[in-house]
Amino acid sequence: MSLHISSHISTPVLKTQALNSVPTCSNFIFNAFPAKPISIFTNLSLKTCAISSTPNGTVVNSVKVVKPEVEVQSDNKLIILNEKLMKLGIDSGHCNPGEYYGMLCPKCKGGDTGEQTLSLFITKDGDAALWTCFRAECGWKGSTQTLPNKSSNGKMYKIAKPKEIRQLTEQRLDLQPLCSEIRAYFSERMISEETLQRNLVMQKTYGDQIAIAFTYRRNGKLISCKYRDVNKKFWQESNTEKILYGVDDIRGASEIIIVEGEMDKLAMEEAGFRNCVSVPDGAPPSVSKNSLPSKEEDLKYQYLWNCREYLEKASRIILATDGDQPGQALAEELARRLGRERCWKVKWPKKDENSHFKDANEVLMFRGPEVLRGAIENAEVYPIKGLFSFADFFDEINAYYYQTLSYQLGVSTGWKALDQYYNVSTICILQVALICLIKSGS
Structure with missing residues (x-):
């Protein structure tokens, strides 16, 4: 689509070709706040377009956009980051930003075999580091940033263990x-x-x-x-x-x-x-x-x-x-x-x-x-919550029936000769147990 710009003076309409691309930000693990947006028209001189916004056609020079200075230089950021990691027992002095490194975990020491199970990643901008120990019995993980108040404008992704799958024979x-x-x-x-x-x-x-x-x-x-x-x-x-x-x-x-x-x-x-x-x-x-x-x-x-x-x-x-x-x-x-x-x-x-x-x-x-x-x-x-079988209650029902639980001997029927064979608690307990089973199965 062409861009149409008209003047209040009766002048021909100027058509400028649309820009093919717009600069985009690189993708990082940490989504930092972007710098102030730069206009896509920065490099278009008004003189080139033959348009005047001042009397008598005076040409205004194009505005130069000055990039903000980086708060902390890359080398300094890495020094700060390395010092923080060293306090945690992680030696990252040989690590380059944007790459994964395997090393000995300072927490578990790699177990009995001394395997290098800690994976460390430093972001490309040197602003942060993430680590995870992939030893099953350890699992130590964490992250640290160069500046404690540096914002992360979005999700912080978990570190993935780098793998270059070997071909074995x-x-x-x-x-x-x-x-x-x-x-x-x-x-x-x-x-x-x-x-x-x-x-x-x-x-x-x-x-x-x-x-x-x-x-x-x-x-x-x-x-x-x-x-x-x-x-x-x-x-x-x-x-x-x-x-x-x-x-x-x-x-x-x-x-x-x-x-x-x-x-x-x-x-x-x-x-x-x-x-x-x-x-x-x-x-x-x-x-x-x-x-x-x-x-x-x-x-x-x-x-x-x-x-x-x-x-x-x-x-x-x-x-x-x-x-x-x-x-x-x-x-x-x-x-x-x-x-x-x-x-x-x-x-x-x-x-x-x-x-x-x-x-x-x-x-x-x-x-x-x-x-x-x-x-x-x-x-x-395999046990599933809320699902039972009759066998789960058999011992308890059996104990009630044979009156092995002293606190559930039942109530007399009123006939002493019958009490030794039957009492009220037996039938009541069985009925309650069956009702519970029916409800749990429904």
């Missing part, structure tokens, strides 16, 4: 077939040679130590690898895609089993269940009190999103996580994401009068494959 990782010592270790845990071979369990030598290598594959291709040494220390290959262990075994399955560790996945196979996968990162210490995050923000459970096409087809998902508190927290987090209505929960058999077995491999070792199979086959519907 057995040769690049220097993986080797299992030695006799490792095979003997698996044999003690009731894991057969056939199961080890089918799941392509290997080993890796580091220094004078040997670690078990659980190979994570999808469509037969090596995606990631998790290691376990004799001291039960775990670590994984960095910058790899998070997926479920054994995901190819649940392709197209309508019923699947999810366990907490690779050893439990192998134990399930010994009990006859190949339709089983293991989570890669173990269990959280407790259930999160926050609402479910979006796919992009759900970093700890990214493996569920990456294996979504496998999980969507399952109509029944058996959660066979560990029986301890973290294991139960993991079951709850999985159920929240997968849908409680299609989840079932395993209750591990008793070890003695005071305790239960912890996981699938423990049951296999001490009770055998038959008992493990029975625990899976007897899985119960």
